[in-house]
Amino acid sequence: MSDMSGLDEKIERLINRKLDGELTYDERLELDRALIRSPEHRRMLEELQRIDALCGESIRSEVEAEPDRPEEMLRPVAHVPFQRHRWPRLWWLLPGAVAACLGWFTLAGGLTGVGSSGRQGMGPVGPMAGNGFGLHEEIERPGLIRAPSVRPISATSVPGWTGGIRDGRRNTGLYCVIGSDGNLYLIQVDRVQTFRRRGSASGSVPSW
Amino acid sequence: MPASTECDPEQPVVEAVLQGDRYAFDELCRRHSDWVRAVIFGVLCDRERIDDVAQQVWTTFWEQIGRLRNPSRWRPWLYRLARNAAVDAGRQGQRRKRAAERVGAASPAETVCPSPGDAAVRAEQHQAVADAVQALPALYREPFVLRHVQGWSYRQISEVMGLRTDTVETRLVRARRRLREALRDKV
Numbered sequence: 001m002s003d004m005s006g007l008d009e010k011i012e013r014l015i016n017r018k019l020d021g022e023l024t025y026d027e028r029l030e031l032d033r034a035l036i037r038s039p040e041h042r043r044m045l046e047e048l049q050r051i052d053a054l055c056g057e058s059i060r061s062e063v064e065a066e067p068d069r070p071e072e073m074l075r076p077v078a079h080v081p082f083q084r085h086r087w088p089r090l091w092w093l094l095p096g097a098v099a100a101c102l103g104w105f106t107l108a109g110g111l112t113g114v115g116s117s118g119r120q121g122m123g124p125v126g127p128m129a130g131n132g133f134g135l136h137e138e139i140e141r142p143g144l145i146r147a148p149s150v151r152p153i154s155a156t157s158v159p160g161w162t163g164g165i166r167d168g169r170r171n172t173g174l175y176c177v178i179g180s181d182g183n184l185y186l187i188q189v190d191r192v193q194t195f196r197r198r199g200s201a202s203g204s205v206p207s208w
Numbered sequence: 209m210p211a212s213t214e215c216d217p218e219q220p221v222v223e224a225v226l227q228g229d230r231y232a233f234d235e236l237c238r239r240h241s242d243w244v245r246a247v248i249f250g251v252l253c254d255r256e257r258i259d260d261v262a263q264q265v266w267t268t269f270w271e272q273i274g275r276l277r278n279p280s281r282w283r284p285w286l287y288r289l290a291r292n293a294a295v296d297a298g299r300q301g302q303r304r305k306r307a308a309e310r311v312g313a314a315s316p317a318e319t320v321c322p323s324p325g326d327a328a329v330r331a332e333q334h335q336a337v338a339d340a341v342q343a344l345p346a347l348y349r350e351p352f353v354l355r356h357v358q359g360w361s362y363r364q365i366s367e368v369m370g371l372r373t374d375t376v377e378t379r380l381v382r383a384r385r386r387l388r389e390a391l392r393d394k395v
Contacts, residue, residue: 016381020355022362051337051387054395056356058337062255063245063357 011038015045019052222282225273237266243368244290246357250350251294253342261297265290287368291350333395340390348383351376 014031017023023031034041178184216222218239224232241262248261268289276285341349351365360368366376 013381047388048384051391054337055341059353059356063249
């Protein structure tokens, strides 16, 4: 092998490039022509292919590492116990109580916003002689009644009505009431003011 | 392995390792342990010591990667680490004696052949091939092992080893020439 001719060395290099996948197109054509012409070159190619395969197999078997053990591939995972959320059995009590209170206040006129905490005993609106507003007697549920044809009357123009600040709660709206004289009155309730019944602790009775 | 270091897909992983990311380092080890082992085998030719030397190489890599000035050149740097570690380990033991003992003890179990005669032939061939590879000069054996383990091109091998492409090709040609001479009439 040491006295190999120049052509043999060139063909040997082409065969090596073929084994390594480095042949160019022209080199592949040149090698194919040489292999067709020379049986010796074909023998060289077959020997190198066989030796290359055996050496590759031997080297890979030597170099390959042992596969990782399955237990080493597992990573510890923090286990958090599953906690099932349970609603209390009597969970409906609180919303039920709130709904009942709201309903009671609605029925009792507690959301009308007229008057103060001392609305009890209110007498009819209008000229009266100190017997309260009576709203709850004349109009159980005044609600909000709009009467654009009627001149709105501010509370300050109603004789006997005095203004006052009602414990900070807001009440607004026009209320239609019928006085004892049969007149229709519209009362505009201020947001921060309410009207007390004269003579009472929380309100004052207008003297109509 | 990319043909050019400028578009290296491992660059983000290497940068994460530079930041001290242990997970990125483990991933880099997993991806590139084969060719590091091939480099070590190319120098040592001793399978039993590959694991120890490889572990030492990766430990040194982790400890000293901060000193790497150009992170894009991490492959040639890792190759030099592996080669130097293998050379140091090779000076300490008797490579050929251990390799011969391992081949002689393992060959009967490795082959699965229908007849005892075939098993003996295969074992003899395997030993001859292993001896021939071990007998190669390290200069020729290193690129030959990298070519067979990783399937790298001439350009990739030259980039890692810091050689010219023509030099890599020449060494592979001479390696196969010597193997052909050593294994003539044996395989």
